[in-house]
Amino acid sequence: MENVKETFERSNHSDNANNPAHYTLMTLGIIVIMVGVVLRFLGDWTMIDLVSNLITVVGIAISLKSVYNILR
Known part of the structure; x- marks a missing residue:
C-alpha cells in the first residue's frame, strides 16, 4: 500500500508546475x-x-x- 504522505507530496509538486503564474511569465518573456x-x-x-x-x-x-x- 502506498504511503499517503508520499502521494500528497507528489501531487504538490505537480501543482507547482501547473501554476498559471509561470506560464504568464513565460508569455511575457516571449513577447x-x-x-x-x-x-x-x-x-x-x-x-x-x-x-x-x-x-x-x-x-x-x-x-x-x-x-x-x-x-523546480
Missing part, C-alpha cells in the same frame, strides 16, 4: 523577445542593434527563469 527581434529590422538608428540585443537577452532571461520555476 519581450519578439519586441527585440522586431526592433532589429525596423530601426534606422545606429545603436538599434545594441538595444535590440539587450531587449532580446532580457526576454531570454525572463523565459529561462519561468522554465526553471516550472521544473
Whole structure:
C-alpha cells in the first residue's frame, strides 16, 4: 500500500508546475523577445542593434527563469 504522505507530496509538486503564474511569465518573456527581434529590422538608428540585443537577452532571461520555476 502506498504511503499517503508520499502521494500528497507528489501531487504538490505537480501543482507547482501547473501554476498559471509561470506560464504568464513565460508569455511575457516571449513577447519581450519578439519586441527585440522586431526592433532589429525596423530601426534606422545606429545603436538599434545594441538595444535590440539587450531587449532580446532580457526576454531570454525572463523565459529561462519561468522554465526553471516550472521544473523546480
